[in-house]
Structures are given as C-alpha cells and as structure tokens.
Amino acid sequence: MSTENTTRVELLRSDDFAQYLLHDARQIKQILRSLVENRALITTYLPSGNQSFLTAILTLIDDEERLVFDASPDEAVNRRVASIDELICATQLEGIKIQFPLSGIQEVTYQGRDAFVADRPERLLRLQRREFYRLVAPITHALNCTIPVPQKDEEPRTIEARVLDISGGGMAVVVPPDDADFVPGMEFDGCRVNLPDFGPVTVRMRVRNLFRLTNRNGVEVLRAGCEFVNLPNSANNLIQRYIFKVERDRSARERGL
Incomplete structure (x- = not known):
C-alpha cells in the first residue's frame, strides 16, 4: 500500500x-x-x-x-x-x-x-x-505549520496551514483555499511547526493524499495527509514528548486533577 x-x-x-x-x-x-x-x-x-x-x-x-x-x-x-x-x-x-x-x-x-x-x-x-497513534491537535493549543511552497523561477512562497493531527510519522494539515494546487508526491523542505511548551521543530514532508472534508458546521476544507521525510531523531523526540504531554494533561483534566 x-x-x-x-x-x-x-x-x-x-x-x-x-x-x-x-x-x-x-x-x-x-x-x-x-x-x-x-x-x-x-x-x-x-x-x-x-x-x-x-x-x-x-x-x-x-x-x-x-x-x-x-x-x-x-x-x-x-x-x-x-x-x-x-x-x-x-x-x-x-x-x-x-x-x-x-x-x-x-x-x-x-x-x-x-x-x-x-x-x-x-x-x-x-x-x-x-506507532499508529496520531494526536488530534488540541483546540486550546492550535498547531500551525509554515510551509515554503516552491515557485517556478522565484523564491519559495511561505503559507501557514492549520495542523489537524500529528505523529512521529507525519501530520495532516488544512490547505488554505488559494493553495489547492497541492498534489500527492510534492515535497516541502523547511516546514516549521511550533509545538507549545517545546518550541519549533523543522521537518521535510511529502504529500501522501488529498481529500475534501466537510466539517460538522457544513464548511468544506481540503485536508492534506503528509509524511515526514528523513525525520531527525531530535525532531522525532520533540514531537513524541509533545504528544505525551498533551495526552497526560488531557487525562489529568478528565480525572479532575
């Protein structure tokens, strides 16, 4: 597959x-x-x-x-x-x-x-x-990713996309409406995600799939599922620490702590 x-x-x-x-x-x-x-x-x-x-x-x-x-x-x-x-x-x-x-x-x-x-x-x-676990990005701590989009004969254009979920293997982002020319197989280097309480992490990612998602309020968005390419161990460790902290905080809230 x-x-x-x-x-x-x-x-x-x-x-x-x-x-x-x-x-x-x-x-x-x-x-x-x-x-x-x-x-x-x-x-x-x-x-x-x-x-x-x-x-x-x-x-x-x-x-x-x-x-x-x-x-x-x-x-x-x-x-x-x-x-x-x-x-x-x-x-x-x-x-x-x-x-x-x-x-x-x-x-x-x-x-x-x-x-x-x-x-x-x-x-x-x-x-x-x-390893199959993906963290759905918390609403209270929105995640955003800046993506340098290559331009023909020009400097890359940077866009900001909302992160829907993230794992050590990749993440899903909402593609801004005017940037729907994303296609599977495209790679973006120097993408930067700011992880609350942990700081920024820079990754290279490849688009694996694109599909339209209708939110419960009826708004349709374009979701891009991406995989990390040659993710450094330092970046992976930071992402895993962030996921662990969010899940730990979520569990504490559910227990009323």
Whole structure:
C-alpha cells in the first residue's frame, strides 16, 4: 500500500493487520457502546471522490444489531450516503485507532434530526500499537505549520496551514483555499511547526493524499495527509514528548486533577 489514502480504505482487507481484526459480536458491540458513551467523532469516508464527513454514533438499536449515526450538514453528501453500499469509518478511542465498515444504510429521523441507520459491522479493526497513534491537535493549543511552497523561477512562497493531527510519522494539515494546487508526491523542505511548551521543530514532508472534508458546521476544507521525510531523531523526540504531554494533561483534566 503506497499511500495513506489507500491504507485508510484498504486497511480492513490487509493481511498485515489480520491479528487486529475483531469478529466477535460481543467485543464489537462493547466498542460501539464506548463510542456512543464518549461521543467520539468519526471520520466517514465515501467510497469514491476522496470525500468524507464527520459524524458520531448516536445510539444502538435492535438488540445492538443496528446503529444510528448523525447525518452530514451537506445535503449533497447525504444523498450520496443514502445511495452507496458501504462506508468506511475511522476514529480513535483512548489513543487506539478504530476502523470499521458500515452497510445496510438507510435514512431516518432520530429525535427530530436527520440521521442514518446501518447494520452493526461484522468486523472491526482495533490497532493498539503505539506507532499508529496520531494526536488530534488540541483546540486550546492550535498547531500551525509554515510551509515554503516552491515557485517556478522565484523564491519559495511561505503559507501557514492549520495542523489537524500529528505523529512521529507525519501530520495532516488544512490547505488554505488559494493553495489547492497541492498534489500527492510534492515535497516541502523547511516546514516549521511550533509545538507549545517545546518550541519549533523543522521537518521535510511529502504529500501522501488529498481529500475534501466537510466539517460538522457544513464548511468544506481540503485536508492534506503528509509524511515526514528523513525525520531527525531530535525532531522525532520533540514531537513524541509533545504528544505525551498533551495526552497526560488531557487525562489529568478528565480525572479532575
């Protein structure tokens, strides 16, 4: 699998991750219940067009054999969802990456709001290995990345992009609307991310995938999934320390400390 985009869609079918696939109905239901209880945001990928939207599982019904999930604020997206055979959903719960397919999708109204109902997934991927963990950038400490964009016969033009998530392997950024000429395979050297409490880190990154993401408020943005190229150990250590601190602070807040 050559790109993060491919990994996202094909992960459930890969022998490399077979040992992390759950098929037991009781285990799957337990995880689905946890997603409901934690109001976990779920990125839902449509099968074509590199399109996705954010949703959440609202409840489990019919002896937990079906689930209800939130509709998109974009009616065009909802029409597509209602007409397709399968969606791929990805989320995180307590630092563990979770992915599962949804099928048997139907439009419904739940507690006065537009929603969808789908069959309980028969398989669910639960990745527990630390190296797969990506930190969703905290809202309270927004991360931004300055990216020098090469210009033909000119000096690079620097743009500022918001970081959506980050790990030791790469990060995802929101591409500014007037810079949608990003394409997979492009590399940017000298990108600079300022990590709160730790200072700046400079990286070289390569664009792996691009797709449009519709936020829950209906605003559509372009997301670029990037991998770090030849990341120095010093930069990797700084990123890992930052991730650890954010997670430690988050856990302390949840415990009321």
